[in-house]
Amino acid sequence: MKNSEMLRVEGLQKSFGKLEVLKGVSLTVRKGDVIAVIGPSGSGKSTLLRSVVNLEKVSGGSIRVEGEYLVEDGRYATEKDQRRIAAKMSMVFQHFNLFPHMTVRDNLTCAPLIVKKEDPEQVFQRCRDLLRMVGLVEKIGSYPSQLSGGQKQRVAIARAMMMRPEILLFDEPTSSLDPELTGEVLAVMKDLAGKHMTMVVVTHEMGFAREAADEVLFMDEGIILEQGTPKEIFRTPKHERTRAFIEKVL
Amino acid sequence: MLAGAKLTLFLFCFTLLFSLPLGLLFSFVRIGRRRIPRTIMGGYIWVMRGTPLLLQLFFVYYGLPFLPGFEGLIVLDRLPAASLTFVLNYAAYFAEIFRGGIASVDRGQYEAARVLGFSRYKTATKIVIPQMFKVVLPAVSNESITLVKDTALVTVLGLGELLHFAKIAVNRDSNVAAFAVAAIFYLAMTAALTGLFQKLETRYNYE
Numbered sequence: 001m002k003n004s005e006m007l008r009v010e011g012l013q014k015s016f017g018k019l020e021v022l023k024g025v026s027l028t029v030r031k032g033d034v035i036a037v038i039g040p041s042g043s044g045k046s047t048l049l050r051s052v053v054n055l056e057k058v059s060g061g062s063i064r065v066e067g068e069y070l071v072e073d074g075r076y077a078t079e080k081d082q083r084r085i086a087a088k089m090s091m092v093f094q095h096f097n098l099f100p101h102m103t104v105r106d107n108l109t110c111a112p113l114i115v116k117k118e119d120p121e122q123v124f125q126r127c128r129d130l131l132r133m134v135g136l137v138e139k140i141g142s143y144p145s146q147l148s149g150g151q152k153q154r155v156a157i158a159r160a161m162m163m164r165p166e167i168l169l170f171d172e173p174t175s176s177l178d179p180e181l182t183g184e185v186l187a188v189m190k191d192l193a194g195k196h197m198t199m200v201v202v203t204h205e206m207g208f209a210r211e212a213a214d215e216v217l218f219m220d221e222g223i224i225l226e227q228g229t230p231k232e233i234f235r236t237p238k239h240e241r242t243r244a245f246i247e248k249v250l
Numbered sequence: 251m252l253a254g255a256k257l258t259l260f261l262f263c264f265t266l267l268f269s270l271p272l273g274l275l276f277s278f279v280r281i282g283r284r285r286i287p288r289t290i291m292g293g294y295i296w297v298m299r300g301t302p303l304l305l306q307l308f309f310v311y312y313g314l315p316f317l318p319g320f321e322g323l324i325v326l327d328r329l330p331a332a333s334l335t336f337v338l339n340y341a342a343y344f345a346e347i348f349r350g351g352i353a354s355v356d357r358g359q360y361e362a363a364r365v366l367g368f369s370r371y372k373t374a375t376k377i378v379i380p381q382m383f384k385v386v387l388p389a390v391s392n393e394s395i396t397l398v399k400d401t402a403l404v405t406v407l408g409l410g411e412l413l414h415f416a417k418i419a420v421n422r423d424s425n426v427a428a429f430a431v432a433a434i435f436y437l438a439m440t441a442a443l444t445g446l447f448q449k450l451e452t453r454y455n456y457e
Contacts, residue, residue: 055361087367097362101380101456111366114376145457163366 003030006066006167006198007052013060013074014047021047023222024061029167032196036209036230039219040245045202046094048219049171052200054086065089066166090165094172096152098144104131104155105140108162116163123162130158134188150181154188161192168192170201186212206249210234218242251428254415255435257329261401261411262439265336266394272337273344274379280349291345298342303335304403310335311407332404340397347389351382384454391447398439412436 007029014022021044029035037045050056052063052070060074070077070085077085098107108127112118131137134154144152153173160168170189174182186208193199193212203209209216209230216233218226218241226233226242234250237243279291298306311331314324326334355378363373405414412432419428 053365055364083367086365089365091365093358093362095356095358097356097358099359099362099377099381101384101454110376111368114372115367115369143456159366 003032005029006031006033007200008064009048009052009061010064011061012048012051012058012063014044014051014056014058021222022051022058022061025219025222025224026061027217027224027227029198029200031198033198033215034193034213035200035215035217036213037200037202037217037219038204038206038209038233038245038249039217039225043219044222045219046171049091049169049200049202053089053091053169054082055091087163088166089169090160090163090167091169091171092153092156092160092173094175096144096149096156096176098152098156098159100144102143103140104136104142104144104147107144107155108159111159112162126162127158130161131155133161133191134158135184148181149177150184153177153185157185157188157192167198167200170199170203172202172204174203174205204249206234206246218245220245251412251415251419251431254410254412257410258398258401258412258435259439261333261336261404262394262398264333265340265397265401268337269340269344270390272341274348276341276345277348277352278374280345281352295342295345298339299346303339303400304406306335306339307332307403307407328404328407328409332407332409336397336400340393343393344390347386347393348382350389351386352378354385355381384451384456387447387451387454391443394443394447395440398436398443 005028007027009028010026012022012025013020025044025048027035037048039045047056051058054070057076058071058074062072063070064072065085065088068077068081068085070082076082099110102110105124105127108130109120109123112123112126113120128137128140131140134157136151136154136158139147139151139155144155147155157168157173173189174185177185182205186205189199189201189208190212201208201213211230213230215227216230217224218233218237218239220241226237226239233242234246237246276291276295279287280295282288310326311328314320314326314331315322317324359377359381360373363377368377401411402413404411405417408414412435416428416432420426
């Protein structure tokens with residue numbers, strides 16, 4: 001199934017009142033792809049991601065995950081199907097959104113235990129494995145308030161991975177971190193990319209986009225203005241706006 | 251006087267026991283999606299918080315038997331009338347406290363729960379209510395201390411609670427000692443409550 005299509009977005013439209021945030025966005029993500037979405041703030045990057053994971057309802061277009069329509073030409077699947085399809089994806093948020101009243105262990109295990117009702121022994125084993133992967137096994141009994149921002153985000157990545165998603169979405173995962181803490185989070189993300197996790201990453205980290213992404217999408221004013229390999233986007237951008245953005249952020 | 255203290259304690263415990271869950275239920279209605287129940291609940295809370303508890307006691311005990319159209323149908327004994335009024339009144343206050351507590355839970359918590367597949371019910375019971383609990387503790391503590399002292403109001407219905415007997419003793423013996431004893435009882439109760447809530451706050455102090 002390598003290189004099979006995981007996610008296909010077609011002509012996605014979304015408005016908040018009169019403001020059109022997405023004006024027909026289309027993209028395809030294949031298994032193992034790492035896609036970086038860059039662009040100025042307000043360009044619709046986060047809305048695109050939030051629509052894909054069903055946190056926002058779109059007004060038009062289609063989202064298909066592994067061939068199944070979450071929304072087809074603006075018409076949503078049944079509530080039950082939406083849940084099932086959205087469960088193939090997990091998301092890492094800008095502000096971590098860890099549950100502050102739970103320990104790291106409970107943050108990781110609550111959904112598999114409560115929602116999926118999985119075997120506890122397997123869940124706890126997976127919890128330890130994933131914490132080891134993000135280098136935080138020793139924090140298993142800590143509360144989020146006892147962790148640094150970088151540690152919180154690593155826990156959030158582990159929590160998202162606990163759901164064994166087919167696709168992992170990142171919404172500006174390093175934007176609320178102190179600069180010296182972004183490295184540890186990006187390292188975990190690169191590690192995941194190296195393990196062929198399918199990822200869509202909205203980011204301002206051009207370094208990550210350049211080194212870890214297979215494809216870079218440049219979004220501007222609700223459309224994907226340009227897409228290509230990191231080399232194409234960063235070295236030989238076709239559009240003036242892309243060039244201007246990249247010059248500004250590099 | 252011991253019998254009076256017992257009644258005071260009973261009224262206090264009974265009110266808390268029923269008004270806390272009822273208040274939680276009311277707060278859900280108050281913030282719910284359905285507009286008409288939401289508005290009705292808003293009106294209910296306004297009336298319960300906007301009129302004196304004393305008036306409400308009079309209304310339920312003396313007023314309901316003369317309610318136009320229901321004359322003689324709703325006749326409650328003193329204690330049931332007092333207990334019911336207290337529960338309904340305190341539930342309105344708790345509903346507002348809980349509403350504030352629920353509003354303080356960050357939107358991101360709901361989004362994370364949703365992405366992790368939590369249903370609305372599980373999001374409420376596992377994510378929102380536990381976090382609300384910590385936020386509302388100080389306000390609930392305050393309210394329960396007020397309740398201790400509000401119980402003295404039922405003496406106007408002729409119920410034999412603590413202050414009722416204290417007053418009789420003072421009149422009988424021409425000695426204020428009984429008032430002091432009553433005061434000490436109220437103080438002891440509020441001290442115990444303060445201690446209890448402090449313990450709870452420490453226990454739920456996860457940040």
